[in-house]
Amino acid sequence: MKRIENCKFPDGGNRSVVGHSRACEPSPYARPLSISNPPLRRFLHGFTLVELLVVIAIIGTLMGLLLPAVQAAIEAGRRASCLNNIKQIALAATQYETSVKKYPPNWGVVTSAGTSGTSPSSLGTSGIPTQGVGTGTVGVSWLTSLLPNLDQGSLYYATSLSQPGLVKTISSSATFYSVGYVNSAMGIDNLTVLKSPVSTFLCPSDTQRGTIANQLLDSSNSLLYATTNYKACAGSNWVASYVNGTAGPPVTWPRGRNKYSLDGLDHGNGVICRGGGTAAGGSPIPTANQDIPDGASKTFLIGEAVPEWCGWSLWFWFEGSTATCGIPLNCRVSGTLPQSNSTDWQHNYSFMSRHKSGANFAMCDGSANYVNEQIDMTVYQGLATIDGNETVSLP
Numbered sequence: 001m002k003r004i005e006n007c008k009f010p011d012g013g014n015r016s017v018v019g020h021s022r023a024c025e026p027s028p029y030a031r032p033l034s035i036s037n038p039p040l041r042r043f044l045h046g047f048t049l050v051e052l053l054v055v056i057a058i059i060g061t062l063m064g065l066l067l068p069a070v071q072a073a074i075e076a077g078r079r080a081s082c083l084n085n086i087k088q089i090a091l092a093a094t095q096y097e098t099s100v101k102k103y104p105p106n107w108g109v110v111t112s113a114g115t116s117g118t119s120p121s122s123l124g125t126s127g128i129p130t131q132g133v134g135t136g137t138v139g140v141s142w143l144t145s146l147l148p149n150l151d152q153g154s155l156y157y158a159t160s161l162s163q164p165g166l167v168k169t170i171s172s173s174a175t176f177y178s179v180g181y182v183n184s185a186m187g188i189d190n191l192t193v194l195k196s197p198v199s200t201f202l203c204p205s206d207t208q209r210g211t212i213a214n215q216l217l218d219s220s221n222s223l224l225y226a227t228t229n230y231k232a233c234a235g236s237n238w239v240a241s242y243v244n245g246t247a248g249p250p251v252t253w254p255r256g257r258n259k260y261s262l263d264g265l266d267h268g269n270g271v272i273c274r275g276g277g278t279a280a281g282g283s284p285i286p287t288a289n290q291d292i293p294d295g296a297s298k299t300f301l302i303g304e305a306v307p308e309w310c311g312w313s314l315w316f317w318f319e320g321s322t323a324t325c326g327i328p329l330n331c332r333v334s335g336t337l338p339q340s341n342s343t344d345w346q347h348n349y350s351f352m353s354r355h356k357s358g359a360n361f362a363m364c365d366g367s368a369n370y371v372n373e374q375i376d377m378t379v380y381q382g383l384a385t386i387d388g389n390e391t392v393s394l395p
Contacts, residue, residue, distance in 0.1 A: 075205065075355070075356065078204040078205040078355075081204045082205060082304070082353075082360050083368050083370065084368075085203065085229075085230065086304070086361070086362045086368050087362055087366065088150065089143075089200060089201075089362065090301055090302055090364075090367075090368060092146040092150050093302070094364070095149055096149065101288055102286045103272055103286070103288070104142040104143075104272075105140075105142060105275065105286060106140070106232065106272050106274065106284060106321060107140065107274075107275035107276070107277070107283060107284035107318055108137065108139020108140070108274070108318035109276070109277065109278065109280060109281075110127060110266075110276035110319075111130065111278070112127055112128040112130075113266050113276045113277050114126050114265050114267055114276070115263060116258055116261045116267045117259070117260030117261035117263070118260060119260055120252075120254070120260060122260070123250060123252055123260055123261060123262040124260070124262060124267065125263065126239040126263045126264070127263055127274065128345075129216070129274075129312055130319055131216040131311075131343075132216065132218065133217065137319075138280070138282075139317075139318035139319075140318055141314075141315060141320070142232055142272050142318075142322075143201065143228065143315045144156070144159065144316055147198075150198070150200050157187075158187065158189055158190075159190050194314070194317075195211070195224060195226055197209070197210025197211060198210075198228075201226075201227075201229060201315045202227075202228075202229055203229035203230075205353070205354045206229055206308075208227065208307055211225065211227060212224065212225075214307070214308065214311055214342055215227070215307070215312070215313065215314055215320065216312060216343065217314060217317055217320070225316075226315055226316065227307035227314055227320075228313055228320065229304055229306070229307070229353075230303070230304060230305065231302065231303060231313075231320075231322050231323040231351070232270075232271060232272035232301065233272070233300040233301060233322075233325060233351075234268035234271075234274065234323060234324050235268035235270030235271075235325065235384050235386075236264070236269060236270070236380075236384040236385055237251055237252050237258060237261055237263070237267075237268060237324075237326060238250065238251045238324050238327060239262050240326075240346050241326065245332050245333045245334040247347070251264075253269050253388055255387075255388060255389055256269055256385055256388040257269045257285075257385070257386060264349075266283060268322075268324065269384070269385045270299075270325075271287050271301055271364060272322055273285060274318060274319065274322050275318065276319075282318070289364070292364055293386075293387050294385060294387055294389065296364035297365045299364045299383060299385070300325065300361055300362075300363065300383050301364045302361065303325075303351035303360070303361045304351055304355075304359040304360050304361070305353075308338070308339050309338040309339055309341070309342055309348055310342055310350075311348075312345065312349065323349055324349055324350055325350075325351065326381065326384075327348075327351075328350075328373070328380070329350075329352070329358065329373045329375065330353065330357075330373040331347065331350060331352070357374070358370055358371050358372040358373045369394055371394070379392045379395065
């Protein structure tokens with residue numbers, strides 16, 4: 001049998017010796033060593049400056065990759081909402097046409113109305129948009145008649161309407177029509193109405209949310225009136241053509257409504273033009289579906305606009321609710337910011353949007369589509385006429 005004995009060591013500890021081995025094992029009952037052994041120090045290791053910069057660079061790269069995708073998703077949602085707005089307006093207009101047998105009229109009294117053309121050598125003269133008339137302007141926008149169909153009955157009945165589309169006020173000598181009429185006793189306040197934004201008339205992508213102080217209704221050019229991002233298509237005939245932002249010869253049509261005329265303001269070849277005239281009542285040009293042999297699904301009814309880029313963009317104003325396809329979509333004057341060119345009516349009385357590379361349009365059948373700004377001009381202008389007999393359709 002192996003002998004087990006305890007060994008005494010200089011440190012005072014006991015160890016058991018098993019057998020003849022000279023190795024001593026610590027006894028479970030031995031007292032601890034008296035020599036103080038300092039505990040191992042645990043060092044905390046942080047980021048170096050280089051590592052921190054690398055992490056920041058990686059995060060920045062990821063953000064740079066994700067941010068455009070997030071912004072694109074947000075804009076896609078806004079564009080879809082805009083498309084829904086323009087579709088709702090188009091459906092309201094088609095309902096109006098079904099009920100009244102014509103699209104809502106647009107007209108006004110102007111100091112300079114256009115004249116129609118008669119031949120390729122006699123193209124007529126263009127009207128000139130009114131500026132600085134203030135709240136005494138006489139006329140009515142086609143959008144006003146659609147208010148009840150767009151859940152805006154309170155605004156509609158707060159205006160003085162003698163019949164659909166007409167805002168009436170009576171002077172001592174004659175009957176006139178004015179957007180500035182106020183009759184407190186009757187609860188009529190056109191001044192308040194013309195300053196009231198309508199959400200359906202506003203594109204979510206536009207940075208101006210319903211009012212802006214650049215509109216040319218007022219001579220001070222500083223009052224906040226209610227704007228619109230959606231205008232009726234007046235057609236494609238126009239006083240000038242534009243290629244890469246540079247003006248060229250007039251755009252006229254050899255057939256259909258107002259053929260040979262360069263006056264796209266008051267003698268447009270589309271569904272709803274300005275309808276300006278120098279006499280009371282203006283000179284509206286009524287349009288019904290039976291007047292559109294080109295086809296309701298192949299004819300523009302409404303397109304987008306940007307009030308900051310055009311000083312004629314007010315939903316209640318007959319001057320600010322129509323636009324032409326005679327000017328290319330999203331056209332820019334070379335070397336000029338759009339907002340600094342808002343008074344150049346020959347160039348900016350057109351369709352435009354803040355969406356990337358195009359704009360939303362609605363057709364006369366109530367459908368709505370996104371149109372790329374690179375659309376062929378023959379197709380674009382052909383879709384704007386009601387009876388030009390073009391064989392075109394949306395790409």
